[in-house]
Amino acid sequence: MSIKKSTDWLRLDNAAKIFPAVTNKKETNTFRVQMELTEVVDSDLLQLATNNILNRFPMFKVRLKLGLFWNYFEKNERPFKIRPLTSKVNEKIIPKENNGYLLKVFYYNNLIVVEFFHSLTDGTGALIFLKALGYEYLTLKGYEITPDNLIVTKDSVPTKDESEDSQSVYYNPHNRKHVKEKKAYMVKGTPLEIGNMGLISGTLPTNKMLELARSHNCTVTEYMSAVLIQTIYNTQIKYRGHLRENQKPVKIFIPINMRKHFPSNTFRNFAIFLKTDLVMTRDDISFDEILTHVKESFSKGLDKDELIRKISENVAFEKNLFLRTAPYFIKLIALKIGFAMIGNSLITSTISNMGIVQLPESMQPYVKNVSAAIYSGKKNPVNIAVTSYKDKFNITFTRSIKETIIEREFFRHFTSLGFEVEIVSNYVEE
Numbered sequence: 141m142s143i144k145k146s147t148d149w150l151r152l153d154n155a156a157k158i159f160p161a162v163t164n165k166k167e168t169n170t171f172r173v174q175m176e177l178t179e180v181v182d183s184d185l186l187q188l189a190t191n192n193i194l195n196r197f198p199m200f201k202v203r204l205k206l207g208l209f210w211n212y213f214e215k216n217e218r219p220f221k222i223r224p225l226t227s228k229v230n231e232k233i234i235p236k237e238n239n240g241y242l243l244k245v246f247y248y249n250n251l252i253v254v255e256f257f258h259s260l261t262d263g264t265g266a267l268i269f270l271k272a273l274g275y276e277y278l279t280l281k282g283y284e285i286t287p288d289n290l291i292v293t294k295d296s297v298p299t300k301d302e303s304e305d306s307q308s309v310y311y312n313p314h315n316r317k318h319v320k321e322k323k324a325y326m327v328k329g330t331p332l333e334i335g336n337m338g339l340i341s342g343t344l345p346t347n348k349m350l351e352l353a354r355s356h357n358c359t360v361t362e363y364m365s366a367v368l369i370q371t372i373y374n375t376q377i378k379y380r381g382h383l384r385e386n387q388k389p390v391k392i393f394i395p396i397n398m399r400k401h402f403p404s405n406t407f408r409n410f411a412i413f414l415k416t417d418l419v420m421t422r423d424d425i426s427f428d429e430i431l432t433h434v435k436e437s438f439s440k441g442l443d444k445d446e447l448i449r450k451i452s453e454n455v456a457f458e459k460n461l462f463l464r465t466a467p468y469f470i471k472l473i474a475l476k477i478g479f480a481m482i483g484n485s486l487i488t489s490t491i492s493n494m495g496i497v498q499l500p501e502s503m504q505p506y507v508k509n510v511s512a513a514i515y516s517g518k519k520n521p522v523n524i525a526v527t528s529y530k531d532k533f534n535i536t537f538t539r540s541i542k543e544t545i546i547e548r549e550f551f552r553h554f555t556s557l558g559f560e561v562e563i564v565s566n567y568v569e570e
Contacts, residue, residue: 149215150212155409177506178250200407229339323388332539338542341511343534366427393491510527513538
C-alpha cells in the first residue's frame with residue numbers, strides 16, 4: 141500500500157468545503173475570468189502555455205477525492221485539455237468529463253477564458269492565474285514582455301503561503317457570535333432551461349465611474365450597490381402597486397477580498413461576504429437615501445472586528461466537535477439540509493467587484509480587456525461581476541431567468557447621466 145506524500149494532497153480551505161455538497165446543474169458554483177487579446181488566439185500555443193502555468197499552480201492541478209471526514213484535493217497528473225468556447229456560461233464542471241480537473245480553459249477568436257469551480261479559488265486567485273496564463277501565452281508568441289512583479293511566471297517557485305487556508309489562520313474562537321439573518325426578497329422571473337445562463341456585459345469609462353463615485357463621496361462598489369437596490373425595487377416591487385407590510389429586504393451581498401485587510405498571499409479562497417440590505421417602507425425613497433444606507437452598511441461591515449467575527453463564524457462550523465468527528469456522509473446530509481432550508485434564500489443578488497486588473501506595461505499593448513462573470517442560481521437569479529482594466533470598467537450580469545429588465549434599468553441609470561455604455565449579450569433569452 142502506497143503512502144501519499146504531503147505534497148500530493150491538500151485539504152479544502154474553509155470556504156471550499158460547502159461547494160461539493162450543494163452543487164448541481166442549477167447551482168453550478170462555477171465562475172469565469174477572461175482576457176481579450178488584440179489578435180486571434182493560437183490554440184496550440186495556448187495549450188502549451190496552459191500546461192506550463194498549471195504546473196506552477198499546484199493548488200489548481202488537483203482532483204477532488206472523497207475522504208472519511210472531509211473531501212480533499214489530490215495531485216492530478218492527467219493531461220489537461222483546452223477547448224473551444226461554447227455558448228454555455230459557467231456550466232457545471234463535471235470532473236469525469238474533464239480528466240478530474242475543476243477548471244476549464246477555453247479559446248474563441250481573441251478570447252482566453254478560464255472557468256473555475258469555486259472550491260479551488262476566489263476571484264482574486266482566478267485573476268492571478270489568468271494573468272499568468274496570458275503572460276506565458278504572449279511570451280511563447282515571441283513578444284518581449286517582462287513581469288514587473290505583477291505576474292506569477294512559470295519559473296517562479298510555489299510557496300506554502302500560496303496554498304494557505306487563510307480563514308483558519310485568522311479564526312478567533314472568542315469572536316464568533318452568530319447573527320441571525322432574515323430571508324431576502326427574491327427576484328422573480330421565467331427560468332431559463334437548465335444549463336443555460338444569460339450574460340449581458342456593459343463597459344463604461346473607468347475615469348467617469350471613479351469621478352461619479354467621488355462626487356457622491358463613496359466607492360464605486362457602494363454606488364453600484366445602491367443602483368442595484370433601487371433597480372430591483374423599481375422593477376420588482378414598486379410595480380406591484382403597493383408595498384406589503386411584511387416586505388422582505390432587498391439584500392445585496394458583496395464578496396470582500398480579505399487580502400486587503402489581513403496579510404495573506406494565498407491563491408485559494410479568502411473572501412468574506414459583506415451585506416447591505418434595505419426594506420423599502422415608502423414609494424418615494426430617493427437614490428441618495430439608499431446610497432447613505434449602503435455607505436453605513438459598508439462602514440460597519442468593514443470594521444476589523446466584524447471581519448474577524450465573520451471569519452470565525454465561518455470556521456466555527458468545521459470546529460464543531462460533532463461535525464468534526466462525524467463521517468463525511470453525515471456532514472453531507474447536514475450540509476444539504478442546511479443549504480436547502482436557508483442557502484441562498486438570504487441573498488437577493490451579489491456584486492463581486494474583482495477590482496483593478498494591473499498588467500505589466502510591456503504586456504498591455506497585446507491585451508484589450510479583462511473581465512469576469514459569476515454564476516446565478518434559482519434563488520438569486522441575477523448577479524454581477526465587475527473588473528476594470530485601463531479605461532474599461534466592465535459590469536457583467538449573469539442570470540438564470542429570461543427577463544432582462546433589471547439589466548436594462550441598471551444601465552439606463554448610467555446612460556441617463558451621460559455615460560456611453562457598450563453592451564454585449566449572449567441573447568440566450570431569444
